[in-house]
Amino acid sequence: xxxxxxxxxxxxxxxTIRALDNVNLQLEKGKIIGLxxxxxxGKTTLLKAAAGLLTPTTGQILIGGHQPGExxxxxxxxxxxxxxxxxxxxVSETLDLFEDFYTDFDRAKAEAMLDSLHIDxxxxxxxxxxxxxxxxxxxxxxxxxxxxxxLDEPIGGVDPATRDYILNTIVSNxxxxxxxxxSTHLITDIEPVLDEVLFLKYGQLVLHSTADQIREEHGKxxxxxxxxxxxx
Amino acid sequence: xxxxxxxxxxxxxxxxxxxLGIGVLLIALFSSLIMKLNLYxxxxxxxxVSKLMGTTTVVLLVFSFLAIFSAxxxxxxxxxxxxxxSFFTDEGYLTFTLPVKTHELIFTKLISSLLWSLFVTIxxxxxxxxxxxxxxxxxxxxxxxxxxxxxxxxxLGNFFTVxxxxxxxxxxxxxxxxxxxxxxxxxxxxxAITLGSIVAKKHKILASIGMYFVVNFACQSINSILTIFTLxxxxxxxxxxxxxxxxxxxxxxxxLPVILYAIYTVVFFLINRYLLKNxxxxx
Numbered sequence: 001x002x003x004x005x006x007x008x009x010x011x012x013x014x015x016t017i018r019a020l021d022n023v024n025l026q027l028e029k030g031k032i033i034g035l036x037x038x039x040x041x042g043k044t045t046l047l048k049a050a051a052g053l054l055t056p057t058t059g060q061i062l063i064g065g066h067q068p069g070e071x072x073x074x075x076x077x078x079x080x081x082x083x084x085x086x087x088x089x090x091v092s093e094t095l096d097l098f099e100d101f102y103t104d105f106d107r108a109k110a111e112a113m114l115d116s117l118h119i120d121x122x123x124x125x126x127x128x129x130x131x132x133x134x135x136x137x138x139x140x141x142x143x144x145x146x147x148x149x150x151l152d153e154p155i156g157g158v159d160p161a162t163r164d165y166i167l168n169t170i171v172s173n174x175x176x177x178x179x180x181x182x183s184t185h186l187i188t189d190i191e192p193v194l195d196e197v198l199f200l201k202y203g204q205l206v207l208h209s210t211a212d213q214i215r216e217e218h219g220k221x222x223x224x225x226x227x228x229x230x231x232x
Numbered sequence: 233x234x235x236x237x238x239x240x241x242x243x244x245x246x247x248x249x250x251x252l253g254i255g256v257l258l259i260a261l262f263s264s265l266i267m268k269l270n271l272y273x274x275x276x277x278x279x280x281v282s283k284l285m286g287t288t289t290v291v292l293l294v295f296s297f298l299a300i301f302s303a304x305x306x307x308x309x310x311x312x313x314x315x316x317x318s319f320f321t322d323e324g325y326l327t328f329t330l331p332v333k334t335h336e337l338i339f340t341k342l343i344s345s346l347l348w349s350l351f352v353t354i355x356x357x358x359x360x361x362x363x364x365x366x367x368x369x370x371x372x373x374x375x376x377x378x379x380x381x382x383x384x385x386x387x388l389g390n391f392f393t394v395x396x397x398x399x400x401x402x403x404x405x406x407x408x409x410x411x412x413x414x415x416x417x418x419x420x421x422x423x424a425i426t427l428g429s430i431v432a433k434k435h436k437i438l439a440s441i442g443m444y445f446v447v448n449f450a451c452q453s454i455n456s457i458l459t460i461f462t463l464x465x466x467x468x469x470x471x472x473x474x475x476x477x478x479x480x481x482x483x484x485x486x487x488l489p490v491i492l493y494a495i496y497t498v499v500f501f502l503i504n505r506y507l508l509k510n511x512x513x514x515x
Contacts, residue, residue, distance in 0.1 A: 014513075048514065051325075051329050052328060052329065053324075053325060053328055053329065053512065053513075053514045054512070054513050054514070055510055055511060055512060055513060070331050070332060070333050071331075073329055073330065073331040073332075074331035076329070078325075078329050080322075080325045082322045082325065083322055084322050084323060084324075084325035084326040085323075085326060086244060086318075086323060086326075088244065088247055097240060100236045100239075100240075101233070101236060101330050101331060101332070102331070
C-alpha cells in the first residue's frame with residue numbers, strides 16, 4: 001500500500017542553499033500532521049515540491065505512489081501561503097472553476113462553508129479583505145475530497161474565532177483515507193488536532209513523532225518542546 | 233480539460249481585449265463623424281472657424297490613427313502579460329496545481345492568443361474600412377474608396393478564374409504562412425518569458441525581454457545560414473524554370489517559410505513544455 005506522501009533522500013537546492021536536505025519520510029492515511037520549524041527551515045519548499053510546483057534537485061517525492069504530475073494534482077488539495085486566485089473573478093466564479101477542474105470538489109459543502117463565514121458569493125475576489133481571501137481559499141481547498149491536503153499557514157491571517165472554525169472544518173472534513181499536512185507557527189492553536197509532528201531544521205527532518213509520544217516522553221506540550229528544540 | 237482551460241482563459245482575456253476591440257471601432261466611428269463634420273463646416277463656416285476646425289481635426293485624427301494601430305501592439309502586450317501572470321506570479325500556484333497536462337496549458341495560451349489577436353485585427357481592419365468609406369467624404373459614402381474595393385475584389389475574382397487550382401493553393405498557402413508565423417512568434421515570446429522567469433531570481437520581465445533577443449538572434453542566424461545554402465541552389469536549378477512573375481513559382485517558394493515556421497513552432501513548443509514540466513520553480 002503506497003503512502004499518501006513519501007520522500008526518499010529528497011533534496012532541493014537554490015544555488016548554494018539547501019532548502020531541503022536529504023529528507024526521508026512516509027506519511028500514512030488518516031492522520032493530521034503538523035509540519036513545524038522556524039522560518040527558512042524548508043516547510044514551504046516541502047509542500048511546494050509535493051504540490052508539483054518545484055522540481056527536486058535530487059531524491060524522490062511520491063504522492064500515493066506517483067511522482068508529481070497530472071494524476072497527483074487531482075488527489076492533492078494545496079493551500080499556498082499566498083493569494084493564488086484570479087483577482088478579477090467573483091467568489092462564485094472561483095467555485096465554478098474548482099467544480100470544473102476537480103471532480104472531488106463538493107460545491108454544496110463549499111457554499112455552506114461560505115455561508116457560515118458570511119462571505120457574499122457575488123463579491124469580486126479583489127474586493128475582499130486579506131483575511132476573507134484566505135477564508136475563501138481555505139473553503140475551496142477543504143471542500144475537496146482529496147487524498148492529501150497540504151495547508152501552508154492556513155490560520156496565519158485570520159482572527160482566533162475563525163481559527164477555531166477552520167480547525168473544526170479541517171478535522172471534520174477530511175476522509176479516513178486522507179492525510180492532512182499543516183504548516184504553521186501557531187502551534188498552540190493546532191496542537192489539539194495533531195496526530196503527528198514533523199520538525200524541520202535547516203532543511204533536515206529532525207523529528208517525526210506522534211504528538212502523544214512527545215507529550216509522554218518529554219512531559220511537554222508540542223509547543224513547549226518546539227521552543228526547546230529551536231531555542232535561539 | 234483543454235476546453236475548460238480555454239473557457240477560463242477566454243473569459244479573463246475578454247475582460248481587457250473585448251473593450252479594446254470595441255474601443256477601436258468606436259474611435260473609428262467618432263473620428264469619421266468629426267471628419268465628416270469638418271468637411272461640411274469647411275464649406276459653411278468663415279475662414280477662422282474653418283482653420284480652427286481643420287487643426288483640431290488633424291490633431292484628433294493623428295491620435296485616432298495612433299490609437300487604432302497601436303491596438304494591435306496593446307493586444308499582444310495584454311496576451312503576453314496574461315501568460316506571465318498566470319504562469320509565473322502567485323496565480324501560477326493555481327495554474328500548476330490544476331490536474332491538467334503541461335501541453336494543454338501551452339495549447340490554451342496559443343489558441344486563445346490566436347483567437348483574440350484575430351478579433352483585434354478584424355476590429356482594426358473594420359475601423360480602417362469604416363473611416364475610409366465614411367470619414368473621408370461629405371457624402372454618405374466615399375465612392376472612390378468603394379470603387380477601389382470593388383475593383384480589388386474583381387481582380388481577385390479574375391485571378392482565381394484564370395489560375396484556378398494554383399490560386400486556391402496560393403490562398404491556402406498565405407493562410408498557412410499567417411498561422412504558422414503567428415504560432416512561431418507567440419511561442420517564441422512565450423518561450424522567452426518561460427526562460428526569463430526560470431533563469432532569473434529577480435527582474436523576471438527584464439530577463440524575459442533579454443531571452444527574447446537571444447532566441448530571436450539564434451533564429452535569425454539559423455535563417456541566414458539556411459538562406460545562404462538553399463536559395464542559390466533553388467534559383468540556379470534550371471529544371472525549376474524560375475519565373476518570379478508566375479503564381480506557380482510564388483506558390484513553390486511560399487512552402488519554404490511554412491515548413492520553417494512549422495519547425496520553429498514545434499521546437500519552441502517542445503522546449504517550453506520541457507521547461508514547464510521539469511524545471512518549474514515558482515518563487
